Amino acid sequence: MSAAAASLPVHVPVRTHRDYQASPATREASWVRWTLLALSLGFFALFLLLPLVAVFAEALRKGWGVYFAALVEPDAVASIKLTLLAAVIAVPLNLVFGIAAAWAIAKFEFRGKQFLITLIDLPFSVSPVIAGLIYVLVFGAQGWFGPWLQEHDVKILFAVPGIVLATIFVTFPFVARELIPLMEAQGREEEEAAIVLGASGWQAFWRVTLPNVKWGLLYGVILCNARAMGEFGAVSVVSGHIRGLTNTLPLHVEILYNEYNFAAAFAVASLLALLALVTLALKTYIESRQEYVA
Amino acid sequence: MSIEVRNIKKSFGEFHALGDVSLDFPSGELVALLGPSGCGKTTLLRIIAGLEFADSGQVLLEGEDASDTHVRERQVGFVFQHYALFRHLSVFENVAFGLRVKPRGQRPGEAAIRRKVRELLELVQLDFLAERYPSQLSGGQRQRIALARALAVEPRVLLLDEPFGALDAKVRKELRQWLRRLHDELHITSIFVTHDQEEALEVADRIVLMNHGKVEQVGTPQEVVERPGTDFVADFLDLDDHGPAWLVEAKIRHRGYSLRAANELERAA
Amino acid sequence: MSRRIHVLPGFGLSLGYTLVYLSLIVLLPLSAVFLKTATLTLQQFWDVISAPRVLASFKLSFGAALLAAAINAVFGLMLAWCIVRYEFFGKKLIDALVDLPFALPTAVAGIALTALYAPNGWIGSLLAPHDIKVAFTPLGVLVALIFIGLPFVVRTVQPILEDMETELEEAAASLGAQRWQTFRHVILPTLAPALLTGFALAFARAVGEYGSVIFIAGNMPMVSEIAPLMIITKLEQYDYTGATAIAVAMLLISFALLLAINLLQGWNKKGKR
Numbered sequence: 001m002s003a004a005a006a007s008l009p010v011h012v013p014v015r016t017h018r019d020y021q022a023s024p025a026t027r028e029a030s031w032v033r034w035t036l037l038a039l040s041l042g043f044f045a046l047f048l049l050l051p052l053v054a055v056f057a058e059a060l061r062k063g064w065g066v067y068f069a070a071l072v073e074p075d076a077v078a079s080i081k082l083t084l085l086a087a088v089i090a091v092p093l094n095l096v097f098g099i100a101a102a103w104a105i106a107k108f109e110f111r112g113k114q115f116l117i118t119l120i121d122l123p124f125s126v127s128p129v130i131a132g133l134i135y136v137l138v139f140g141a142q143g144w145f146g147p148w149l150q151e152h153d154v155k156i157l158f159a160v161p162g163i164v165l166a167t168i169f170v171t172f173p174f175v176a177r178e179l180i181p182l183m184e185a186q187g188r189e190e191e192e193a194a195i196v197l198g199a200s201g202w203q204a205f206w207r208v209t210l211p212n213v214k215w216g217l218l219y220g221v222i223l224c225n226a227r228a229m230g231e232f233g234a235v236s237v238v239s240g241h242i243r244g245l246t247n248t249l250p251l252h253v254e255i256l257y258n259e260y261n262f263a264a265a266f267a268v269a270s271l272l273a274l275l276a277l278v279t280l281a282l283k284t285y286i287e288s289r290q291e292y293v294a
Numbered sequence: 295m296s297i298e299v300r301n302i303k304k305s306f307g308e309f310h311a312l313g314d315v316s317l318d319f320p321s322g323e324l325v326a327l328l329g330p331s332g333c334g335k336t337t338l339l340r341i342i343a344g345l346e347f348a349d350s351g352q353v354l355l356e357g358e359d360a361s362d363t364h365v366r367e368r369q370v371g372f373v374f375q376h377y378a379l380f381r382h383l384s385v386f387e388n389v390a391f392g393l394r395v396k397p398r399g400q401r402p403g404e405a406a407i408r409r410k411v412r413e414l415l416e417l418v419q420l421d422f423l424a425e426r427y428p429s430q431l432s433g434g435q436r437q438r439i440a441l442a443r444a445l446a447v448e449p450r451v452l453l454l455d456e457p458f459g460a461l462d463a464k465v466r467k468e469l470r471q472w473l474r475r476l477h478d479e480l481h482i483t484s485i486f487v488t489h490d491q492e493e494a495l496e497v498a499d500r501i502v503l504m505n506h507g508k509v510e511q512v513g514t515p516q517e518v519v520e521r522p523g524t525d526f527v528a529d530f531l532d533l534d535d536h537g538p539a540w541l542v543e544a545k546i547r548h549r550g551y552s553l554r555a556a557n558e559l560e561r562a563a
Numbered sequence: 564m565s566r567r568i569h570v571l572p573g574f575g576l577s578l579g580y581t582l583v584y585l586s587l588i589v590l591l592p593l594s595a596v597f598l599k600t601a602t603l604t605l606q607q608f609w610d611v612i613s614a615p616r617v618l619a620s621f622k623l624s625f626g627a628a629l630l631a632a633a634i635n636a637v638f639g640l641m642l643a644w645c646i647v648r649y650e651f652f653g654k655k656l657i658d659a660l661v662d663l664p665f666a667l668p669t670a671v672a673g674i675a676l677t678a679l680y681a682p683n684g685w686i687g688s689l690l691a692p693h694d695i696k697v698a699f700t701p702l703g704v705l706v707a708l709i710f711i712g713l714p715f716v717v718r719t720v721q722p723i724l725e726d727m728e729t730e731l732e733e734a735a736a737s738l739g740a741q742r743w744q745t746f747r748h749v750i751l752p753t754l755a756p757a758l759l760t761g762f763a764l765a766f767a768r769a770v771g772e773y774g775s776v777i778f779i780a781g782n783m784p785m786v787s788e789i790a791p792l793m794i795i796t797k798l799e800q801y802d803y804t805g806a807t808a809i810a811v812a813m814l815l816i817s818f819a820l821l822l823a824i825n826l827l828q829g830w831n832k833k834g835k836r
Contacts, residue, residue: 023733036641037649041651043638058678104573125818130810136806144595165588190378190379193372193379197392197447198395198447200395212381226665233774236774266675273671283666344570
């Protein structure tokens with residue numbers, strides 16, 4: 001099920017530019033070129049650019065005063081804090097997992113490796129709503145651990161732990177799937193060389209493996225973080241939507257929007273859009289670095 | 295330091311890479327493991343290094359059983375076929391690596407490390423490249439840096455896996471004469487793996503011919519050329535086709551000649 | 564004989580940690596869905612998923628996802644082509660922004676698209692006079708799914724297009740092929756596997772998509788309700804069994820479709836050899 005599994009194809013940036021327009025064999029008639037450009041750029045503007053612009057335009061429609069008021073309002077601040085908390089827990093956990101999985105998969109041979117990779121990719125091919133549902137089935141009142149949790153007064157569902165768990169699930173593969181192909185391509189000769197030269201396993205890892213994959217690692221972390229902060233469906237199912245308590249930023253956007261408080265909804269949404277733009281900028285920067293290193 | 299392997303056996307699944315190999319590598323010699331690809335020579339080299347573990351049999355270093363000694367403690371220098379230089383470190387830091395990862399008590403001071411690395415870079419005649427990165431070097435330069443890096447930890451033996459395999463013909467010729475000179479200077483027990491009979495005949499003190507995980511013949515270049523032990527040896531050394539053994543002998547003499555010439559050049563300089 | 568098999572350390576630790584973490588976070592919770600379904604009889608299961616409202620949501624989710632993936636395959640290919648082959652102002656920026664749907668939280672995309680396509684929105688107000696309604700109709704679902712799936716196609720096709728040797732096209736031209744013939748018989752077959760993969764990825768993502776869709780869909784029963792929303796609706800009625808049955812049906816259908824696409828791709832590759 002590899003097709004289902006992959007979600008973010010690693011993007012190799014445009015390398016040495018070829019001049020396709022120089023040779024008549026790789027050039028189209030100019031009317032074809034202009035038609036293609038007009039169609040695809042029109043499509044791009046309509047479906048990608050306009051929504052982005054709309055977020056900021058709607059956010060500022062009622063002026064900066066309303067905009068900032070929406071951001072400093074206590075429920076908004078609480079949702080920002082919760083979103084940061086979920087990301088601060090989920091990202092490092094998935095980072096450590098990603099490194100461990102990549103180390104085992106890329107540096108050693110064992111049976112069932114391909115199957116393991118497929119399993120790691122699984123969360124990408126599951127609908128976010130189903131991702132939420134599984135935790136309801138495990139921790140909900142009618143779920144496996146529901147009665148036990150109730151008895152001991154532990155709240156997971158409709159509380160912060162549930163939100164964190166759902167976030168971990170949907171961001172689970174990000175770091176691992178960046179690192180596995182990268183570390184597989186690099187092989188294990190450099191680590192072996194380090195060990196022959198007297199390095200311990202940790203020294204080989206810190207001094208050789210990690211510096212070699214640092215850009216790929218950062219890439220995975222950035223994408224993992226963007227998804228962790230922006231997840232909606234899975235978190236929506238397990239949150240319970242308690243204002244000021246279990247609302248993340250995206251859920252807060254939903255509530256404001258459903259209350260027809262559009263200006264505030266878009267103001268909060270613009271924060272998330274800014275996060276997306278920062279993510280894309282960092283991503284582009286890392287890709288250029290990777291290109292430089294390679 | 296002498297190396298001895300006793301009754302080494304190794305299989306990968308169904309494939310028998312090595313079937314009961316026993317060999318002696320006397321101290322200070324430069325030995326070639328020669329054979330076609332898949333004959334087990336690289337596996338044997340990696341087992342001696344401790345990068346691979348035999349299914350049965352022993353590796354003795356200086357008469358002591360080292361079979362269970364970790365590669366880290368074997369004090370071997372290993373030059374990888376594709377050099378395995380650390381791509382994120384400069385040439386200087388590559389060579390210094392083995393010194394920097396020593397346990398705190400044995401680690402030389404910064405000044406001592408600098409001195410040692412300089413010495414080694416001068417030895418391989420690449421001191422002007424210290425600040426470059428591996429990706430900025432030519433194949434031959436990488437090869438010599440890999441050797442300098444391996445020598446930095448003062449290994450008791452030097453193991454080279456197809457040291458000239460990835461180089462073009464001209465550089466390959468130059469480097470193998472250079473390796474021979476270097477060995478004459480350092481006298482460190484060395485084993486190199488090659489599939490190129492010319493290379494083995496020209497550089498090695500002694501040649502181990504291998505085929506299908508078995509040793510076919512051991513001897514000096516002269517011996518294997520004059521008295522090939524098996525049909526395989528005669529065939530692999532091309533002794534029939536190129537018929538006259540004198541041609542090969544000329545090559546061996548050629549090595550002696552170039553060696554003399556190099557020594558004279560050094561004296562002159 | 565207790566000999567170390569690996570020179571590099573940490574195999575047991577890293578693999579063990581991987582398996583434990585994977586089991587705790589993914590496999591155990593996911594198995595809950597299937598175990599829950601196992602408590603149903605086949606008849607009960609069938610009753611849930613063949614209810615007209617649920618069936619309608621399946622039709623909408625899978626139909627709109629297929630259509631959106633197909634539209635993305637066409638326009639994604641064109642966009643990738645323009646980015647790789649042509650020089651134009653703002654190309655680098657556009658190249659970077661193609662990934663926006665990956666980075667933009669789905670809820671934000673959802674309300675932004677709704678604002679654009681609502682009858683009083685920038686685009687909606689242009690369409691309203693022609694009696695075209697997008698927001699709060701199945702068409703709105705399609706728009707959201709196109710948004711979410713575009714980068715999958717562009718990012719799988721783009722690297723293949725960049726790596727493609729121009730010699731192929733030059734050879735075709737030297738043999739007398741028209742530009743269109745070269746595209747049809749040389750370029751497109753080379754790109755086909757990547758295009759199919761991009762299509763499959765966009766489709767898989769679109770089927771399960773929730774956040775960007777529910778705002779623009781209007782969520783009218785039988786008309787513009789998507790399958791993931793049906794799961795939520797069942798959950799809100801504390802009908803865990805119903806929710807689980809729909810989830811399992813969704814998982815099975817998308818796995819089957821993707822398996823078919825994988826097979827098609829394998830068959831496609833074999834045919835080439």
